[in-house]
Amino acid sequence: MTDITASKSMIPVDDVGAGDKSAGEPQARRGLPHTAQLREYGLVFALALITLFFEYTTGGVLFQPLNLSNLIMQNSYVVVMALGMLLVIVAGHIDLSIGSVVGFVGALAALLMVRFGFDPVSATVACLLAGAVIGGLQGYFVAYLAIPSFIVTLAGMLVFRGLTQALLQGASIGPFPEVFQLLSKGYLVNFAGPGTSVLIALVLAAVLLGLNVRRRQARIRNGGPVDSLASFVFRNGVTTILMLAFAYQMSAYRGLPNVLLVLFVLVMLYRFVTTRTTIGRRIYALGGNIKAARLSGIKTERLTFLTFANMGALAGLAGMIFVARLNTANSKAGIGFELDVIAACFIGGASAAGGIGKVSGVVIGAFIIGIMNNGMSIMGIGVDWQQVIKGAVLLAAVCLDVHNKNNRL
């Protein structure tokens, strides 16, 4: 930040006014990146607060190993779909159909495996493809025919709910092959005895830490923006401790669930895609200013199409995780899921106007929703009031976000 003074004004006279203006403002704006960071800290803080609140009100049930395990499993499909929804929302759209797609793909999985005897692997591939095709089909209408996504996916919501019912003909189909159930019910093999979970967490934490340190050093080498050392140590320290503590707690039950591995891989993948790849960058540009993006040579239609196809594939995956857990497919599966997923994105800081949102944010948003669902159920709060409270939290989160943004610009 010291190089403001280093840039010399080319012409001495007229320019001074303009130069002073823009050089003077950074004083006030230097805090800007910190505001963005504060926002993220605020989110973590909110998650911590909600967690502690429910830990207290449920008398410690929340953190019990069995409940933690349940929490992950109950919440996994919300996280999976929130990753796809993040891209859709960042691109400036919305997808209301995912609950129905969950039901439809779940039913399809049941038919393939239970009725027609497909093996779990080829059935899984087929179901993911089906999800991608459904998403792509809706994306085609949104991207190439310029029909508002709200309408297209509202239609999709009805169509695929109906098709789910048509596929199942009112029946519930199950049980699924044992191997398939492992997708959401299984646990990683404790190959190293009871300490396996902690060991895995230790390895992952070390890898993450290594990557973060390398990235930070590269940035310092290039004079790029970095947090202060204290904040870096604090953030990574807290992350590492939380991972280890979580793994330790989980090891007291049956270890780490398989689905957690799926989540971890997906979250890392989408974090990478959104922050480090050209396609991710272009989706943000498209959502931030579609005209400027188009005039920069970005194929905005194709990109929009792809975000919807991706959303469909993830909804398909979520559908399979869901039916594997219930071990039966029924025509009610997935009803209302889109609401939790969209809420997770907005609580996590995605902007309804597009262009803004982070993977870390929506994952935290998804866990806020998940812990509220779980905690309120343990407390015995009825579904009626659960909805009221979730609605209020969503509105409050977005109000806070809008307030922050207005203060910033």
Add this chain to the structure above:
Amino acid sequence: MQPVLEMRGISKTFPGVRALNDVNLSVAAAEIHALVGENGAGKSTLMKVLSGVYPHGSYEGAITYEGRPAHFRDISDSERRGIVIIHQELALVPYLSIAENIFLGNEPARFGVIDQDRVYTRARELMALVGLDESPDTLVTHLGVGKQQLVEIAKALSKKVRLLILDEPTASLSETDSDALLRLLLGFKETGIASILISHKLNEIARVADRITVLRDGTTVETLDCRNAAIDEDRIIRGMVGRTLAHRYPVRAPRIGDTLMEVRDWTVHHPIHADRAVVRNVSFDLRSGEIVGIAGLMGAGRTELAMSIFGRSYGQGISGSVRIAGDAVDVSTIDRAIAAGIAYVTEDRKQLGLVLGEDITKNTTLANLPGVSTGTVIDEESEHRVASDYRTKMRIRSYGVEQQTVNLSGGNQQKVVLSKWLFTQPKVLILDEPTRGIDVGAKYEIYSIINELADGGRGVLVISSEMPELLGLCDRIYVMNEGRFVGEFPRADASQEAIMRAIMRSKDLNG
């Protein structure tokens, strides 16, 4: 005659710019008073002061209206006193009927219930006055621009207008529609309504105006009286452009090389009205190291020409050929145009040029992400290096490349847009109004950058509505009017009078 409106010593300052400086305007009752001047001379600002868009207190000077000092707080305040302004962009609701539009916000109603009978009878009366014979139920979207203009005027009449202000009313009208409109103004004059007419079409002004006030650089140059002696167009033009260059331009010794870009028989049709040609048979050349200007009035088709060449980002039914360095190139999509070596810097950097929520780095690399990536993975180090290099080279004043572009000043924003396009390694740069809304000091810097680009062997095409800018910057200037190129001047022969004359002459030829 007692003036109905008297504006005295009006000055209006925006941060960094003095838009109006001691302007005087006096309009008599039942007079058609024309207001002329180049783009940016301050006509619109003056009218905004008058109508209360800039409320009393935000400007200096005094306004006397109908014998009383006027302190308008907002538009509705001035409308209550009978001052109605009709903007160039019509403010009609397309899916409401003519009658509904006429009374929008002013509906004859009792206790909130609209009196339909009165709406229709009053609408018919007003429509008859302006010569509209449609049904009052017709949706405005089904009317042509000329008739929409008449609806606006009917709407003004419904507000008991005493002073009608028309901003470029005939800019998008056909000859017959323009005639009808001007006759209407003459008719209003008979009934005692005064009008202020802002127009670039000097032949129309010479025909209907009683007096003409000329603005230049935010000051009143003169008021010409046409009632006794006819004023010809040359006389008006002299008033509009007769100044010495006020701004400074960096000195440059052009090193002009071989022909870089050739455009032949370029024709473009309107994106919605497929039968309307917006650019007609335009051919031009651009040599390496050369800065070529395209002069013309608003709506001449210059932006449409540039955008249609840049990956057909405007219009339909596009025909013609583009060669770069002798080879025919495919410019059918934006990424192909970029690959062919063309860069286009839009006239609207906030809406079309920048992703304002993103930082300088991300905006700089947006049009050439592969340039900082291996495969699809962005190399953050090289991206940061590229952005920092451009920030230094362009002298972008910010606290770092991670500053959001929304917080930059106009000049610095423009430098970010230029950086973005330079990073695509273009051979030809098309700059559309490159200094619009930028203060004088930053303008000089942008001019210097443009000069450096040309000296680096690129071809630069500059579209500008500020003629002094073109004269100060360009080696050669094409004049465009109504979709055609109507003149070409090497630097030595170019002057504001010559350009204006070329535009006016072509208007006469086209009837």
